[in-house]
Amino acid sequence: MRKKIVVLAIILLCVGGTLFAQEEFSLNDAMDMVWLFLGASLVFIMQAGFAMVETGLTRAKNATNIVMKNLMDFCFGAIVYWAIGWGFMYGTDALGGLIGTSDFFKGPMGDPSFYRDWFFQVVFAATAATIVSGAMAERTQFKSYLIYTCFISAIIYPISGHWIWGGGWLANLGFHDFAGSTVVHSVGGWAALMGALVLGPRQGKYVKGPDGVIAIRAFPGHNIPLAMLGVFLLWFGWYGFNGASTLSGTSPDIARVCVTTTLAASAGAIGALIFSWLWFKKPDASMTMNGALAGLVAITAPCGVVSPGASIVIGLIGGVLVVLSVEFIDKVLKIDDPVGASSVHLTCGIWGTLAVGIWGNVEGTAVGLLHGGGFGQLGVQALGIISVGAWAALTSLILFLVIKAITGLRVSPKEELVGLDISEHKAEAYTGFQIFSNM
Template sequence: MYSSVDTIWTLLGAVLVFFMQAGFAMVETGFTRAKNAGNIIMKNLMDFSLGSLVYWILGFGLMFGATNGGFIGTPDFFVTGDYSSSIPSAALFIFQTVFCATAATIVSGAMAERTKFISYCIYSILLSAIIYPISGHWIWGGGWLSDLGFHDFAGSTAVHMVGGVSAFIGAKILGPRIGKYTKDGKVRAIPGHSLTLGALGVFILWFAWFGFNGGSTVSATGDDVLVSMASIFVTTNLAAAAAAVTTMIITWVRYKKPDVSMTLNGALGGLVAITAGCDAVSPVGAVLIGIISGFLLVASIEFIDKVLKVDDPVGAVGVHGVCGAAGTILTGVFAIDGGLLYGGGFSFLGVQILGVIAVIAWVAVTMTIVFSIINSTIGLRVSREEELAGLDIVEHGLESSYADFMPLISSEAATTTSTNDTNDTIPVKRVNSNPNAKMTKIVVITKQSKFERLKEALDKIGITGITVTQVLGCGMQKGNTEYYRGAPLETNLLPKVKVEIVVCKIPVSTVIDTVKKALYTGNIGDGKIFVYDVENVVKIRTGEEGYDALQDEAEAPSFA
């Protein structure tokens, strides 16, 4: 007899864990550059799709089939065996499938922006079919680590550390992105194109993590299980919150401002760390695990980036590898039943450490072999030209993932003209009624954040005809030093707005004084004003030139 409550709860957990794919996709897309956004989305889609198939064909049997010496399960091709308990075999299978996909997708972010799509597909298949299931068998399939008493309730090691170690090996073999390090080894920050997307991904992951950890009870019947479920929700949330706050404080102290992307990673690091012992620690223990993971996260991301020179765009190695290992080991310290701080001695802690070391060794060796073979055959990395152009256009023929934000003109519109939009009569050129009137072009370059203040000031002196362009640039001072994930930002090109005005009646000095008053703060970045003589102006609709072209029919102020 199956339990309908247990089955529904397990399936709901599977749905939530599947939703984590969207969270990972948003985090990885937001923390990388726009020219690779489509490639990131495609990889997250395909690692789940390919992983689902190969895990069904081979991986599930290797993970949960009858154990062979405690090291590998008996293959059960296409999952035909009976694995039911209070839930049907199919419910267990789909729940474990989404866990497998999580391990695979972690690798995508660390190797983003320079990996061949076909190579990614190949190693994602091998990870899902063989590497993840075998170490998973040791922990969850009745293998040797399970027999020793190794505790990894929802996968800090089984899922996240496997992904994190794979990500480190892949990123190391792949090499850094072009421009990430100077010739003398100095780190250059390469900011992601959308912290908004990154934050959305983190909130999705935090939400779905309650299914990741809570759903791992695979049961929702009985008072003890219900109490455990509620406790798991509490410890999961507290660890994430504590890690996020800790990371914010650390970056605030180190970088003089709280780092947004690092703090987002901090929340994820706390979630990863508590996953192993979410059922075994108290709320206080969860907070302490979160605090420790916050410190480890910042230190590991900086160490990996600055010392090891491994380019990990999204911090996957620190979040999943380091925090996954730490959380598993800390379970041996803070577990209420058998933890070091609760009189359990070093035995349980020793098993936790042994399990972490064993899985690291397994994944490091096998993934090194996989990546090396791929690299020496079809190649792991795209060419320099392809990387600079962006993987969207090179790998997928996608001009931009944000096409609606670009002015597009169809070939048909460019070569044909509607008779309703044209007039065969060309306006007669009119004589300039005031040939001595001086026309002047004023160009203002300033920060984007100051545009509205400038526009309001220009409106007050009668100037509403302006041309605004978003540009990139910098002054001689190179701007103030800012930090992204602990690395100083190159300030050679900063986002600016360029405002262009042509005036005739309104005195140039009035415009300049108005602009200065609106923009002045006394700090670097207030902007500059450029003044040019204008030889002539022609209004296309009427043919008017010079002074007359700057006037409209209502005799508005003289500007265009």
């Protein structure tokens, strides 16, 4: 065994020596390559996290449909992002920073740095698309889901992403979004909200009584432990989401980013726990889980430019906001979002983006109001929120209305009652177990 280890070590040294002998290769290049591929792999794990959260917080009769959507939005999204999305997002800038216009269908073939960057970016595109799944769960046609997830990955997400990460007009104004509170989460959140609005609520969610008062019915998730596992997977993947957004494996900012990410998520869960405990008189599990995710979303934009103390405050406020937002969207707007996706990703994405203009404290990158930067950075952040929000909301609304008119968006009442596992896939998630389908 020792001889085999020695021989293997010699081979690795020889290979490594050959690589380092090449002029264009350096230790820093190797670190960057490994770090971004590791980070991208962590972000990919978040697909499983979203699948588990959404499955656990919805009813058992739709579990297969949920996991199918989370698998296929990545598969279709990867293809269309390679073909079209990357070009719109990172292609040659045109129209004054509005859109990219090159590298469609192939990108710079044979360039290792391109493959590295594409792989890192495609998992972010998939995250924006998969956010929509939870808000439209339990009543959406599977084929329609595949259509809109392709459009989000190919057009809606990449174009607004170009404005900020592709060297577009918002980037030129100094807009700061380190890892995507707006680029990824708000875009996905707006699409989720528009989709849920056009789709309409699940049967029996809002029922008008004889007195004209609308009763709001809760549909409890069928597997809270599974949803909690999803939260842990998402949190774990977020270290790639935020940490690898340094774009360099040798960056000293990795440490700050991972610390602020950890503290904000923890504070978000605590904030949601305490606030929901006071509000509902019980420590609510689903609200607490969403609180952790709220803290993660909120810290995604400012994680590289705020202190640990500020990250705790940002997370705490995010945890409170997500509870208020869930209640507002459900009980005031009467929009049925089964997992609170719009509240987690849109509301807290907006909050995190604004937090850069309040607590940002990195000279030359983002200096917030509380550190002597005045209202300048805060104004730029607000402009970015409004601009991206208008783009994402309008294009998503048009997309869902067109799909609804042409192919249909919603399953039939009978199919919804039976459950999408049987009606859409003819495959039960829990074969041999009694699944109650009358709710």
